Amino acid sequence: MIQLRLRSECDRSLSPFVVRISNGARQCRDDATLIFEKLGVLNYRAEHTEFCIRDVAPKDIAGDVLLIDPRRQIAHRLIRARSRHNTFLITEQCDQRCLMCSQPPKEHHQDMFEHFLSAARLAPLGAQIGLSGGEPLLHKQALFNFIDAAWTTRDDLSFHILTNGQHFDEGDLPWLRSHRAQLLWGVPIYSADAAIHDEIVGKPGAFAQLSGNFSLLGLAGAALELRTVVMKQNVSGLPDLADFITRYLPFAATWAIMQMERIGYGRMNWSHCFFDSSKEFTDLGAAIDLMSARRQSVVLYNFPLCTIPPVFRNLAAQSISDWKQKYLPECESCSTRIRCAGFFEWYREEDGFMGIHPQ
Ligand code: SF4
Known part of the structure; x- marks a missing residue:
């Protein structure tokens, strides 16, 4: 690591x-x-x-x-100058308690914007920097000020912001519109069923709030990457979620379906939530087919390549950040390793994917 x-x-x-x-x-x-x-x-x-x-x-x-x-x-x-995976942890505070959260929330917030601004000004030319949490928009005004300040001297930078989508309001529209070219918003949605989404994120009313805020992002013309971690709790609903996305969120640039990370709450809830997609891909495949039929982009994050049926492997991305990525001993002989996302550093074989097969 x-x-x-x-x-x-x-x-x-x-x-x-x-x-x-x-x-x-x-x-x-x-x-x-x-x-x-x-x-x-x-x-x-x-x-x-x-x-x-x-x-x-x-x-x-x-x-x-x-x-x-x-x-x-x-x-x-x-x-890190030679990495594409640079992320500033804006805060560890969050208003949700997602079952699979890899970075469990903390009460205390330490404001690091001054240091992040200094760092952004020294970043390589054209860098994309991730902004994550916790929930970064709990400190929305400071976050917006930081982005504005970074761009006064470095308008070549772009930012990928991971947010739970709970904290936009109409007053943000002008700012969102004027910044849409260099911001990509990564926003999770776990189900088209409000009760299941709210259960997964541990916050009653979260789906309703998210739905309204998706409309705001759409109105602003914001670049949107939808994110869904596949779990036992939501896998059977993925085709319905694909239908929901193509009907109501056609402006989303892409839908990233993701495998779980075995750390934080994800580790605590692993046996309760982890869905072994190497054994069963039917609902995932149906969701992907529906997206493709309606010409909307879908990608697979954090899936080892051999756990995906060959017909869908072109959708897999090298999504695991280099600093926490690993491969298994059996991957040594695999001809597709160079294209494979591999595993998180904290992945365990004993309760992970059953179907790992070198190609
Ligand atoms: S054997 Fe390892 S490197 Fe090959 S596809 Fe599977 S996980 Fe990836």
Whole structure:
């Protein structure tokens, strides 16, 4: 697993600060240059201080944007220059309690927007940055301000925002319209049946609120990626959900059907929720066929390729972020590994897919 937090050493009296690890010559005052390397410890000079990073080779962090936390002696890799999977965790607070949540909510919110803005300004040209939570729109005004501020100097950036879709209102329409070109909204919907959706997200009335807010996103012309984690609770309703999407949400750019991640509440509820799609794909296949027949896009996230019937494999995406992706020993001999999403780092074979077969 790629480490997103590295051991660091610097003056503990300093406040946290953001730097970019220089590839060579310093390009701006926020670049830090390598002074020397000794016994696996990298010593860098930033504008006002020096600091060390451990457990990593210089080439592996060249161009990365780090948040140095002197008090905890940790460097957070906010942006990895060679990765397409960079996400800022806006907040750990959330108003839903989804059965499969991989990042269980916390009460406390730590405002990191100042550091995220510094990091965004140092991101590679044309980067897409994920914004997730928790529920980022619980801090909607601060989030919108952050995006506006980032774009004043970096209008080449785009953002993919994961939200539960509960917190839009009509007053957001002008902002949503004026920002639609560079924002992609990833919004979960788990069922066309309000009671099942509300049960899965642990919030009465969530489906009704979501439905109204989908209309707002449609009115704004926002780019929308619908997301549905397949579970025992909703798998039989997927064809109905496909019908609902094609009738009422035809403006959605795509529908991502996703496999569960065995961490957080997903780990706690694994046996209650995990649906082994390597054994049974009928409802998934019917939902995909309906979407295709009505010419609406559908993709499969987090499905190992061999768990999908061959006819649908072209829909599978390499969706698992590189830092938490792994393969199994039997994948070594598989000819399709290069196209396969693989598994989450915390996947367990003993209670996972029954049908893993090297191709
Ligand atoms: S055997 Fe492994 S690499 Fe091959 S398709 Fe299955 S999960 Fe992917």
